[in-house]
Each structure stands twice: as C-alpha cells, then as structure tokens.
Amino acid sequence: MRISQEMFQIYNEGIMKKILAAAMLLFSTLLCCQNVFAEKVFVPELIEAVWRNDVPQVELLIKQGANVNAKHQDTVLVEAVRTNRVSPEIVKLLLNAKGIDINKYSTRPMGAYSWSRTPLIAAVEAGNVEAVKLLLAKGAKVNLTDQHVPTVDIVGPNPLNSALMYAAGQGSVELTEMLLNKGADIEQISSNGMTPLMFAVGTVGDEAPAIVKENAVKTAALLLDRGAKVDNCAFSSTIRFMKVDLPKGTPSTVNPNLIVRGGGGTSALMYTAMNGFIEGAKLLLDRGAKIELQIYGNKWTPLMMAVNANKIAMVNYLLDCGANIEAVDTVGSNSLLIASNALFYDIALTLLKRGANVNAFTPTNGANALMNVINFARKDQEKESIRMMNLFIDNGININFQGAQGDTALMYASGWGVVTKNPERARILLDKGAKVNLQNKKGETALMMAAYRGHVETAKLLIDRGANLELKDANGRTALMTASAATIDLKSNNGDFPVLVKLLLDKGANINAKDKNNSTALSLATKNGHKKIVAVLTAKGGTTDASEKKDESGKAIVGIWEGMQNSNPYDLHRFTFKSDNTWAYEIKATPMLLKQFPKSQHKVVIDSYKDRAKQQGDKGTYSFREQWLILKTNSFFSPERVFGWKVEKGKLNLNGTEFILSKVSK
Incomplete structure (x- = not known):
C-alpha cells in the first residue's frame, strides 16, 4: 500500500529549521541593537547636507574638499538621486565636482547580503527623470546592474537588474527611450531570466489600473519597435563544467558534463498569461509571439500557465486566438488536467464548453480529471471536490x-x-x-x-x-x-x-x-x-x-551504500546497514562542489555537511514493516523516518534514489 510519513517528516524538519532560523535572527537583531546604542553611527557631513536639500552647504563642502564619493550605505550621489526631493542643482554640483565617480556602487546591508546599485539605477527606480538626464549626459554606464553581494563573499556578487529593466517595469516610455538612445542592451537578462520586454508586460496583473496597463503596453511597443525579441526565452546564466571527476558510487544517470542554468526559460507572453494581462498578450500576439511556445522544464504553454493561475478571462482570450486546448506538457497533462489538479471549477467548466476532452489522462501516472479532483483535494476542499466530480461525470467521463x-x-x-x-x-x-x-x-x-x-x-x-x-x-x-x-x-x-x-x-x-x-x-x-x-x-x-x-528479505540491505539524491552531483549520501539492525548515515560534499570554493573554505563546507547529517539523524536502529524500511534516529527533528525500499541487481532503492553497494558490512 502507500504511505506519506517521509514527506510528513520532511515537512516537520522544515518547520523546525524555520523556528531555529527565526530564533537566530532575533538573537542577531538584539546584538545589532546593542551595537547601535553602543556607538554613534558616523554620517559624512556632505550626505547630511544632501538630506537637508541644502544647496549652499553642499556647494561649500565641495569647495572645501569634502569627499564626493563618500558613503553612508548609499553614496553621496545615490542619496541625491534616489528620490525626487533633492534639488537638481545638488545633483549638478556633485556631477561637476572633481573626482566624482558617477558609476560608484552604493552598499546597503540587508541581512545575509548587501544590495548595491549605481546612481543611474537609483535614479531610474525613483522615476527621477531630471537626474537620469543629467547622469546620462555625463556618461553614466547604462548596462550595469544592481547586485546582491553575500556578506561572506565566496562566490562573488549576484547581478540583478539593469536601469532599462527598471524603466520598463515602471511603464516609463520616457525613461526607456532615454536609456535606449544611450545604448542600453535591449536583450539584457536579469537574474531571474527576464528581459526588459518581460519587465514591461510581465509585472502587470489583470486588476492593475487602466493607466498602468496603458503605459505598460506603450513601453512594450517601444521596445518591440526598437528590436526586442518577442519570444526571447533566454536564461540568466549558463555554466558548463567539463570533464568532471565524479566520485565513486555516482549513478550512471549523472552527466559529467553538467550544465547549470540560472532563472529563465519563460517568454513575455507567458508572463502576461499567468498574470491575466490581456492587453499585453494582445500586443505580443499582434507582433508575432508564438502562442504554442513552451516553457523550459515542464513544457507548459501560455494557455496552461493561464489555467494554472486561474485567469479565466485570459484562458478564453487565448482560446479565441487559437491556443491548442489539448497541448500536453512533459508528463502528458493538458489544460483540463492542470485545472483538475488545482480544483479550479470555473476554468474546468470553460475548457469543457470549449471542447476539451473530458477523458484525457496523464500517461505517466494514468490519472484522469476525475481522479485528480479526488486525489488533490485538501480536507477543506471536500465540497469543491464533489462539485467537480459531478461536473466531469455530467460531461461523460469514464x-x-x-x-x-x-x-x-x-x-x-x-x-x-x-x-x-x-x-x-x-x-x-x-x-x-x-x-x-x-x-x-x-x-x-x-x-x-x-x-x-x-x-x-x-x-x-x-x-x-x-x-x-x-x-x-x-x-x-x-x-x-x-x-x-x-x-x-x-x-x-x-x-x-x-x-x-x-x-x-x-x-x-x-x-x-x-x-x-x-x-x-x-x-x-x-x-x-x-x-x-x-x-x-x-x-x-x-x-x-x-x-x-x-521474511528474510531484510538481509539484502546489509552493507555500505553510496549514491546521489535526484542525481545531484554535489552531495554524496552514504548509508551503512549492519546485521545487528543498526545503521549510520553520512552526507559529504563531493570534489565537484569543493572546487567551487577556495581551499580556506573547505572545512566550513565539510562541517556544514556533518551538521546537516546530524540534523536529519545520522545513526540509530532499523526494522521492517511490510514493504517499508523504518529508521529510528538520534535526531530530535526526525525521530523516525520511513522509506519504500528494494534491493535489485546490486542497487538499493530508497524512495526512488539509487545507492550502489560499495562494501559489504557485518
């Protein structure tokens, strides 16, 4: 039969980790408060003058040789342009000052990382048109991005969004055009895989005010007029690790030529579909967007994304535009099956009225819509489940x-x-x-x-x-x-x-x-x-x-088993099962992972893996209950873990993860 305790244990582990994380955050916050009260924070006099919008004082301080690149989290120039409250005269004074770095990043601490941005990005974010004009006239670099810089900087800053992305996301035709005229990269990709065009139409919802929708369409039209690719589905980054030395025990399913992708794989039309932004979708389709383009990964189409987001008006619009109602994703599910998974009655009714096949089923698990509305219903969704059952039965489901x-x-x-x-x-x-x-x-x-x-x-x-x-x-x-x-x-x-x-x-x-x-x-x-x-x-x-x-089938499990969960080449899991019904567990960082860190950080990484194993439970006793392997652990968070298991052709399968026998233990 079937069991779900393992998932329940994982859920409990997640809750406990969140509680501990919250406690640690509170403790660190209290320490920070102590530091604040213990010493006065120094603010450069020039920044204080900018805050007061004191033009004469700013001019005087600059003449007296004040550091025009000084920082108090934000730089002097960022402080001057990040709102519309500071006089443009102050911005001019700073831009004309000797030694000013108009592209200098600010650094604003935000917990585990710092948020860094240039003056141009800060000005665009604020919609400060006058400041943007002044910065561009002085040659500010238009394709720099803001960044998240980890507090412990091991892997370097994480680039986020460019000035053009912020301008497009605000629906500002004026700022977008100004930046494009200065050479802004129209296909630059953000950390989550979005282009400026996606920012223009992909952040507007169906309930947005009419003026917001209008500006979004105008901005997107400008980008398309200037050459933006309507169906760009690029990724934020693609890193290839060639000729990786995989550790002993690596399943054959792991490709040594590993490709790691960043965010992305979604088109602008898909964003409008999931947000219900019909006006944006119309513009994109009129400009040639492919209505059957599929997202990277699960291969959902814009119609499927609209269904999953419960955007009924968008569903009807896409169907009116010719969307294939029976298109399927990677597991063979179509729009009706997606609606049944989510128990969206009105969407399912609409699809059936528009001709969806009520007897469609997902080939990988063999479930049809009737099974889905039973299987995926929560305890509080019983009435909705019954309502949808009747809908499918009335429409002739088998x-x-x-x-x-x-x-x-x-x-x-x-x-x-x-x-x-x-x-x-x-x-x-x-x-x-x-x-x-x-x-x-x-x-x-x-x-x-x-x-x-x-x-x-x-x-x-x-x-x-x-x-x-x-x-x-x-x-x-x-x-x-x-x-x-x-x-x-x-x-x-x-x-x-x-x-x-x-x-x-x-x-x-x-x-x-x-x-x-x-x-x-x-x-x-x-x-x-x-x-x-x-x-x-x-x-x-x-x-x-x-x-x-x-039943002596349990003898087959005795030994030391190594493998990688979900073919993750960074983690090597090792289970040791002994004939006295004791077990031990280790999780280790593989050489591939350690290569990503300086040698000085290796011990930190290795120790973190040991802590991870202890949290999950790294030893205890085991027993069998029918087809289930029961692990009693030494972990407060997971006192018992339950696995489906079988040993076949020298491999141990635990809940779908394969482990290879590396050594026979006693």
Missing part, C-alpha cells in the same frame, strides 16, 4: 477508467488520496455505475484501499454495494489482512482499525485466510504490535500458522 497502475476513481475515493472518512465521494461514484470489485495491477480493490485507511463507513458502503471480501492482492492478502497489518500510524490517519476489523468479520470475512507467506490476519496484527486488533481477532477465533514463512 467512471471505471483504470490508470497506468490499474487504479480507478473509486479506489481513490475509498482510501488513497482521501483525507477524510466521509464516504460521499465513493457513494457518488457507485450511484453513477462504478464497478466495486475492479482490481489494480497489485490486485488491490477499493475495499482494500478503505481497509488500509481504516475508513469504516466507506468500507461498509462498499460491502453493501457488493464488494468481495475474499479477493486477494498480489501478496495474497484480503481486505481483512490489510486492515489487520495497518502499516500506517493507527492514531494519526483518521481511521478506526479495530472497528473496521470487526465490521469485516461481522460481514463474513474469512478470519484464517492466508497470504503467500502463510500469514493470517492475527499473525500480521501481532507482528505489527496492534494489540486492540489482536484482541478482536482472538475473540473471533483467529489463529496463526506454524508454517508461516520467516
């Missing part, structure tokens, strides 16, 4: 469709994917003709799903509608055995397993049926320590079988 693994919507509604005990979704499907005894590729039925979750009312409904209590799954187990084994936490899964076991027995389930290991319901309940279920089964005459086979 209720008994079986996905890639043979699962049906009824199986989803009976247990898998259902976070409440309410049997209403299963009842709707049965009323509409769902077949109660279909089995998936593992031999599981809807009743077994309900048994696995401990959903008593759903199980009762299924039995009343003809569910066969004696059908067996691929392991030879019936619904009674499934409920008795209860491989999930009995208290936290919203189920009542002892009551369910009694129900199945009262309805005639064979109490002493055996699985492929000759295990009975009683032996499974005993093995998993479920005392209340054992009591119910014993009272009803349950027995164990002396011929029950001992």
Whole structure:
C-alpha cells in the first residue's frame, strides 16, 4: 500500500529549521541593537547636507574638499538621486565636482547580503527623470546592474537588474527611450531570466489600473519597435563544467558534463498569461509571439500557465486566438488536467464548453480529471471536490477508467488520496455505475484501499454495494489482512482499525485466510504490535500458522551504500546497514562542489555537511514493516523516518534514489 510519513517528516524538519532560523535572527537583531546604542553611527557631513536639500552647504563642502564619493550605505550621489526631493542643482554640483565617480556602487546591508546599485539605477527606480538626464549626459554606464553581494563573499556578487529593466517595469516610455538612445542592451537578462520586454508586460496583473496597463503596453511597443525579441526565452546564466571527476558510487544517470542554468526559460507572453494581462498578450500576439511556445522544464504553454493561475478571462482570450486546448506538457497533462489538479471549477467548466476532452489522462501516472479532483483535494476542499466530480461525470467521463497502475476513481475515493472518512465521494461514484470489485495491477480493490485507511463507513458502503471480501492482492492478502497489518500510524490517519476489523468479520470475512507467506490476519496484527486488533481477532477465533514463512528479505540491505539524491552531483549520501539492525548515515560534499570554493573554505563546507547529517539523524536502529524500511534516529527533528525500499541487481532503492553497494558490512 502507500504511505506519506517521509514527506510528513520532511515537512516537520522544515518547520523546525524555520523556528531555529527565526530564533537566530532575533538573537542577531538584539546584538545589532546593542551595537547601535553602543556607538554613534558616523554620517559624512556632505550626505547630511544632501538630506537637508541644502544647496549652499553642499556647494561649500565641495569647495572645501569634502569627499564626493563618500558613503553612508548609499553614496553621496545615490542619496541625491534616489528620490525626487533633492534639488537638481545638488545633483549638478556633485556631477561637476572633481573626482566624482558617477558609476560608484552604493552598499546597503540587508541581512545575509548587501544590495548595491549605481546612481543611474537609483535614479531610474525613483522615476527621477531630471537626474537620469543629467547622469546620462555625463556618461553614466547604462548596462550595469544592481547586485546582491553575500556578506561572506565566496562566490562573488549576484547581478540583478539593469536601469532599462527598471524603466520598463515602471511603464516609463520616457525613461526607456532615454536609456535606449544611450545604448542600453535591449536583450539584457536579469537574474531571474527576464528581459526588459518581460519587465514591461510581465509585472502587470489583470486588476492593475487602466493607466498602468496603458503605459505598460506603450513601453512594450517601444521596445518591440526598437528590436526586442518577442519570444526571447533566454536564461540568466549558463555554466558548463567539463570533464568532471565524479566520485565513486555516482549513478550512471549523472552527466559529467553538467550544465547549470540560472532563472529563465519563460517568454513575455507567458508572463502576461499567468498574470491575466490581456492587453499585453494582445500586443505580443499582434507582433508575432508564438502562442504554442513552451516553457523550459515542464513544457507548459501560455494557455496552461493561464489555467494554472486561474485567469479565466485570459484562458478564453487565448482560446479565441487559437491556443491548442489539448497541448500536453512533459508528463502528458493538458489544460483540463492542470485545472483538475488545482480544483479550479470555473476554468474546468470553460475548457469543457470549449471542447476539451473530458477523458484525457496523464500517461505517466494514468490519472484522469476525475481522479485528480479526488486525489488533490485538501480536507477543506471536500465540497469543491464533489462539485467537480459531478461536473466531469455530467460531461461523460469514464467512471471505471483504470490508470497506468490499474487504479480507478473509486479506489481513490475509498482510501488513497482521501483525507477524510466521509464516504460521499465513493457513494457518488457507485450511484453513477462504478464497478466495486475492479482490481489494480497489485490486485488491490477499493475495499482494500478503505481497509488500509481504516475508513469504516466507506468500507461498509462498499460491502453493501457488493464488494468481495475474499479477493486477494498480489501478496495474497484480503481486505481483512490489510486492515489487520495497518502499516500506517493507527492514531494519526483518521481511521478506526479495530472497528473496521470487526465490521469485516461481522460481514463474513474469512478470519484464517492466508497470504503467500502463510500469514493470517492475527499473525500480521501481532507482528505489527496492534494489540486492540489482536484482541478482536482472538475473540473471533483467529489463529496463526506454524508454517508461516520467516521474511528474510531484510538481509539484502546489509552493507555500505553510496549514491546521489535526484542525481545531484554535489552531495554524496552514504548509508551503512549492519546485521545487528543498526545503521549510520553520512552526507559529504563531493570534489565537484569543493572546487567551487577556495581551499580556506573547505572545512566550513565539510562541517556544514556533518551538521546537516546530524540534523536529519545520522545513526540509530532499523526494522521492517511490510514493504517499508523504518529508521529510528538520534535526531530530535526526525525521530523516525520511513522509506519504500528494494534491493535489485546490486542497487538499493530508497524512495526512488539509487545507492550502489560499495562494501559489504557485518
């Protein structure tokens, strides 16, 4: 069956890390406050004069030789241009001063990094047209970007946005034209992969004031007139590491010629689609934007992005413009399936009215829209889930469709994917003709799903509608055995397993049926320590079988295993499993990662990996519960971790990550 404790543990780890991070931030803030009160912060006299907008004093100080490049976080010149409150006369005085550096970066501390910008960028951000004119006349460099500089500067500054990007993002035709006339790079790419054209139309939402939309369109039109590429999907950076020496244990799926990309892969039209900016989309399409262009990665089209953002007006507009309603992404999902994942009723209704195929399904997991609205619904979305179920059923969806693994919507509604005990979704499907005894590729039925979750009312409904209590799954187990084994936490899964076991027995389930290991319901309940279920089964005459086979599959895990999660070549994970049921875990920085740092920083990086392993739990004991590997850890954050596991062809698979046996341990 299926389990989600591992994801739950990861979630808990994330919460605890955030709490610790918040505590550390508070502590560092208090220290900073102590420093503020301990000593007076020095501010250059020239900057104070600029703050006061005192033209005569600024002129006097410059004549007296004041440092015109002085800093108090921002430079004197940035302080003069970053708002519209300072007189242009002060800006002129500074620009004409001997030794002025008109491109000098300011440095404004912001926690873990400093924000640095040039006077030109500061002036454009402020919409200070007069200051921009003066700076450009003096030869300010137009293609510099502002930067994030790490407090501990190991990898150097991270370039962000140019002056032209800020001008375009403000919808300022005047500033945009001024910068273009001075040679601003019209295709320059920001850290998140945006060009000036994307800034012009990609930051405007459907609820923006009309004047904002109008200015955005005018600015974008200017950029296009001046040669901006309408379908540019470039990345902010592309770094290729050639001939990398991969460490021992690297899976064959890791390419030694690694390409690391920055942000990007999105077109201007895609930004307008996800923001619902129809006027911007119209301009781009009129100028030749490709309506079926797909984003790098998941291959979503503008229509899919509009669907995912719940922008119904944009969805209709793109369809009116000829968008392909059945286009699919990398996993084979189309717009209707994306809408069903998000439980967007109005979007789904619109797509169906416009001709979407209600029976489309995602090939990789075999789920159709009906399954999605059951599987992805949160506890507070039950009514919306039922509403969308009825929508798809009324539009002719195949209720008994079986996905890639043979699962049906009824199986989803009976247990898998259902976070409440309410049997209403299963009842709707049965009323509409769902077949109660279909089995998936593992031999599981809807009743077994309900048994696995401990959903008593759903199980009762299924039995009343003809569910066969004696059908067996691929392991030879019936619904009674499934409920008795209860491989999930009995208290936290919203189920009542002892009551369910009694129900199945009262309805005639064979109490002493055996699985492929000759295990009975009683032996499974005993093995998993479920005392209340054992009591119910014993009272009803349950027995164990002396011929029950001992499961020795766990011996295959003994050894030292190394691998890389998600083919990440920077982290080497090592698990050691011993025959005495103890385990240890290490995570190490690979040589590839260490090469990115100066040797003086290697110890810091190595120690951080050790701390990371300790946080997750780096040793403990292990046991097996059905197909699950249970790791008891020494970590406060993750006292228990649960993995799906198997050993095959000399490789250990833990939740999809492959580890290679590097050494046999005892």
